[in-house]
Amino acid sequence: MTQAATPQATAARLERLFEKPAAQQRRCIIRAVDVKKVYRMGNTETQALRGASLDIFQGEYLSIMGPSGSGKSTLFNMIGGLSKPSSGKVYIDQVDIAQLDHNELAWLRCRKIGYIFQSYNLIQVMTCLENVTLPMSFAGLEGDEAREKGIAILKLVGLGHRVLHKPSELSGGQQQRCAIARALANSPEIVLADEPTANLDQKTGAEMIELLAKLKIELGVTIVSATHDLKMLKRSDRILWIADGRIVKTARPEEIDFNSGEFH
Numbered sequence: 001m002t003q004a005a006t007p008q009a010t011a012a013r014l015e016r017l018f019e020k021p022a023a024q025q026r027r028c029i030i031r032a033v034d035v036k037k038v039y040r041m042g043n044t045e046t047q048a049l050r051g052a053s054l055d056i057f058q059g060e061y062l063s064i065m066g067p068s069g070s071g072k073s074t075l076f077n078m079i080g081g082l083s084k085p086s087s088g089k090v091y092i093d094q095v096d097i098a099q100l101d102h103n104e105l106a107w108l109r110c111r112k113i114g115y116i117f118q119s120y121n122l123i124q125v126m127t128c129l130e131n132v133t134l135p136m137s138f139a140g141l142e143g144d145e146a147r148e149k150g151i152a153i154l155k156l157v158g159l160g161h162r163v164l165h166k167p168s169e170l171s172g173g174q175q176q177r178c179a180i181a182r183a184l185a186n187s188p189e190i191v192l193a194d195e196p197t198a199n200l201d202q203k204t205g206a207e208m209i210e211l212l213a214k215l216k217i218e219l220g221v222t223i224v225s226a227t228h229d230l231k232m233l234k235r236s237d238r239i240l241w242i243a244d245g246r247i248v249k250t251a252r253p254e255e256i257d258f259n260s261g262e263f264h
């Protein structure tokens with residue numbers, strides 16, 4: 001005869017049974033549903049994304065891996081509201097961004113998301129400080145307050161000594177750091193970073209990874225980053241692989257053998 005379970009044991013079992021997976025308890029901040037993107041140039045069609053679906057949770061540090069041309073930047077453009085999918089849906093904080101009008105989209109891009117572009121996209125005629133304070137002015141922060149915040153952010157990325165330099169007067173790595181500083185200008189909830197350490201030396205790259213990790217841990221910022229940088233992959237909560245426009249695998253860093261050929 002089996003022994004009757006104690007009320008405590010029953011309660012514990014029920015709790016376990018009905019416990020939501022950790023992922024479900026968190027807020028889904030970005031959701032992509034079957035997102036496809038076709039680029040047409042003359043008679044040539046490129047299927048850059050062939051139906052990408054993913055949920056990204058608030059405070060998550062997600063790394064995206066994939067060979068050149070696999071669709072990483074395209075996915076960034078879609079989930080960042082910079083370009084419209086050919087089909088499928090993107091939700092940010094449960095809002096279908098296709099429903100937003102021009103001004104609402106501009107607000108979202110300015111306040112909620114910080115972008116670190118693969119090609120930096122810094123404004124060449126502006127100084128580092130002006131590049132960083134420009135998005136602040138779109139969000140209504142100007143004058144001394146913006147200046148002070150801009151300098152503080154530039155110091156944070158190690159460019160305190162270059163605030164008045166223009167991008168052409170900076171090294172590639174310094175431009176990348178300036179692009180990271182600009183992405184942080186309006187204290188975004190989400191940072192989309194396209195290969196943010198690609199042009200940085202080991203030490204600066206590691207510092208930038210720590211900075212992004214700190215934003216995640218201390219401020220709950222969601223970080224989504226395309227990267228091949230092992231240090232960044234190891235620091236992330238989840239890694240997602242794209243190949244030929246499709247998400248082919250997701251894994252946590254502890255599930256991965258970083259010594260395998262895939263990473264070398």
Ligand SMILES: Nc1ncnc2c1ncn2[C@@H]1O[C@H](COP(=O)(O)OP(=O)(O)OP(=O)(O)O)[C@@H](O)[C@H]1O
Nearest residue numbers: 039041046048066067068069070071072073074075
């Ligand atoms: N604006 C565009 N017009 C036409 N084709 C494009 C455009 N942008 C990207 N593509 C094509 O879409 C595919 C995916 O490009 P994407 O930039 O997303 O790749 P990626 O994974 O970011 O590559 P990389 O690692 O080199 O940055 C490529 O074949 C590319 O040539």
Ligand SMILES: [Mg+2]
Nearest residue numbers: 072073118194
């Ligand atoms: Mg790219």
